[in-house]
Amino acid sequence: MADCLEGDCLELKRKRVEQTKSIPAYETLLNIFERLMDVTAEGIDRVRDQLKPMPLSPYMENKFQEGLPLVDRKNFPVSDEAFDDLLDLFFSRLEGFSTAIDRDLKVLAEKRTDGKISGKRLIDQFVMGSETFLPYIFELGNINSHLLFFVLRSIFKICLIPFQDTLTEELMGLWEKGECPICGFPPDMGILRGEGGKLYLHCAICGHEWKYKRMACAFCGNDLQEELKYLEIEGDEVHKIYLCHLCKKYLKVIDSRSLPEGFHIFLDLEELTSLHLDVIADQQGYSPGINL
């Protein structure tokens, strides 16, 4: 399963965004999220001919069985040029959103001219994994790095669509890591689904969901029960926070069994609108899996 980016689910997702905007603290954030949703749908149309489902090659299968994620430079679905087109599209559609964003876009345009930001460079950094990609984008200068992260995440979500259905159930059963089997990045949310509440992790970048051990830290793999803690939120059956005393990271978790029947959950939206959980975890001295 992956995030809803186009098709029938988008209408429901839009409605949910509108409802959540009634909370004043989220209004600006959700306006940007909504704009990115629209541009993502437009971006998918732009590069659709490059987004054909990616069949599992023997090379990919071997790599996967060795514990490496599916994507790399050899099979990156979208060309460097198409990635540059997507950057142009996102930057142009964000113009006029606010003075602060316009100022950032100007800085980013300069960095594109001097070659610091290009499809090729960003893809190269990305396929090397989170250890190099995240610091790289956060060192790009005096800009709001969150905004750049949101834009790039939207673009990579588009580029990784071809992998979302590549893995068979059988192969997925072999993946025991806390990193995404498609892109190798850590999760930003977890969700308990089905009878007994199996834990699924949600990739912070591509939105892919995969099953993980319920009683282990998604970030360091620690499964010593005395080093793990689960925080319940008073008066809230749906949200929980999983804390790991060893790596000092936390995971926000939704218990979908406590949601009303038929309620469709959008984890990318949930991640954004559960800042109260981040505040609680932060107060206790824990950091998120992806540190922005």
Ligand SMILES: [Zn+2]
């Ligand atoms: Zn991923």
Ligand SMILES: [Zn+2]
């Ligand atoms: Zn840990």
